[in-house]
Amino acid sequence: MSDWTDQIPQAARDFMAGRRLDEVECIVADIAGVARGKAMPASKFVRQEKFYLPNSIFLQTITGEWADNPSGAFTEPDMVMRPDYTTATAAPWTADWTIQVIHDAMDQQGNPVPIAPRNVLKRIVKLYEEKGWKPVVAPEMEFFLVARNIDPNQPIIPPMGRTGRRAAAKQAYSMSAVDEYGKVIDDIYDFAEAQGFEIDGILQEGGAGQVEINLNHGDPVALADEIFYFKRLIREAALRHDCFATFMAKPIEGEPGSAMHIHHSVTDLATGKNIFSDEKGRETPAFLHFIAGMQKHLPAAVALLAPYVNSYRRYVPDFAAPINLEWGRDNRTTGLRVPISGPESRRIENRLAGMDCNPYLGIAASLACGYLGLLEAENPRAECLGDAYMSEDELPYNLGDALDLMIENEAMRGVIGHEFTAVYESVKRNEYKEFLQVISPWEREHLLLNV
Structure with missing residues (x-):
């Protein structure tokens, strides 16, 4: 785990010091700012560089309904989610030892997904x-x-x-x-x-x-x-x-x-x-x-x-x-x-x-x-x-x-x-x-x- 833990903030390293990390929450903010993503065992997170989520998470309303896709068909293609290790931080309220990591949303060609709110701010x-x-x-x-x-x-x-x-x-x-x-x-x-x-x-x-x-x-x-x-x-x-x-x-x-x-x-x-x-x-x-x-x-x-x-x-x-x-x-x-x-x-x-x-x-x-x-x-x-x-x-x-x-x-x-x-x-x-x-x-x- 030394490869990725070398890239995370000191506070996250301090939280993990001397402990066996149980889980990593891989998250991204949707249109409402709600955390979407996947939680996975730390042992699995270590072995992968990315995971996938459908781009439809940015078409979901605050009530959980789905809005019309203005670009056409509702085919829900996968986005590539890559961890931004600088955002790694503890989830200190959980029963086990858990780290949260915000992920960047990219398309399958490696370009930032323009409808992801974090990418909108990065654009500005x-x-x-x-x-x-x-x-x-x-x-x-x-x-x-x-x-x-x-x-x-x-x-x-x-x-x-x-x-x-x-x-x-x-x-x-x-x-x-x-x-x-x-x-x-x-x-x-x-x-x-x-x-x-x-x-x-x-x-x-x-x-x-x-x-x-x-x-x-x-x-x-x-x-x-x-x-x-x-x-x-x-x-x-x-x-x-x-x-x-x-x-x-x-x-x-x-x-x-x-x-x-x-x-x-x-x-x-x-x-x-x-x-x-x-x-x-x-x-x-x-x-x-x-x-x-x-x-x-x-x-x-x-x-x-x-x-x-x-x-x-x-x-x-x-x-x-x-x-x-x-x-x-x-x-x-x-x-x-x-x-x-x-x-x-x-x-x-x-x-x-x-x-x-x-x-x-x-x-x-x-x-x-x-x-x-x-x-x-x-x-x-x-x-x-x-x-x-x-x-x-x-x-x-x-x-x-x-x-x-x-x-x-x-x-x-x-x-x-x-x-x-x-x-x-x-x-x-x-x-x-x-x-x-x-x-x-x-x-x-x-x-x-x-x-």
Whole structure:
């Protein structure tokens, strides 16, 4: 096993040290960000360089149904799945000694499969590199810990804390609120340490049982891999303590939603310097061009940042969710915020993405907007100095409209990939059609006897 273990991160080697590895989970993220793949004995993993999965895994909806294949016949040809050993990490919650490895999806000629979400993000990063740039991101993850919900007809409620009371809302940044479910947080830390992930901070958000985890800045693909892994480890930590962790954009009525804020900067590959700052520490034209690209193209990216019907329940004015394309310095009411920083760390925070998005696709879409802005070299609107919640509506407020905007934007489709956007639209139209066939409690309550 020395050949492949020499290529894996130190944390994975430490996890395996002195132990007999039982199993390897060979995984890939589907359109929803769900882990698909195969688990196999470690002894078998050692003997093979690849395995196969049908490309239809990228046509599966969140309900398990199959969307129409926009490229024609539904023949389900096999993809070649090759391990990316740099992603090897522990699965510390399992009963046996298990390692997870993310695999790259290739076609049978050795080309990246364009509809695989991880490949979509790699494509965007490569576009930057071809221009001499390196994109850098820092994601923030918000999620809710909730009481176990085994009946979908029942509302989701906050979990029971150590005091015997349900977690309370409006406790942002409260250390006591975090302590209410401290055992879950402890397991999140322990799992993250075993997996080699560095957490920049954990805090209580504004919702009841709502938590935010901040990650350090770094390579977009590596950070998307971490979020992909983090979603699973957080769910596993919650299950150990008789509650659920959910990344739904809006799980609890009357509570704020969960976002995945993405901080962006771009460095020059030759010098390593932030292209958003000049030699004197001032903002550069590139900085403003990046913002302008986000203002212009984010409406076409919303379908990727807000991928479900529930996502649009988060876009409610005055509910800690900026639903505008304004930009401002240290202004949390704007959709595009410029945080306080030194010149070397000058960055732009996209506050529109929901935590329910596939991290590969959310980061890819956000970077695509900035990339187009750098190419188009336009200037943004004037900075918003007041309350941007009062701005005019500029974003789609349902999934159908968001998909229309995505398809209409030729520049965005060209960057994200025409084949991918066709498959994504097919999957999401199918999900939207399924949702429209479900009759809600609101309709039964107000329409049954009144209309």
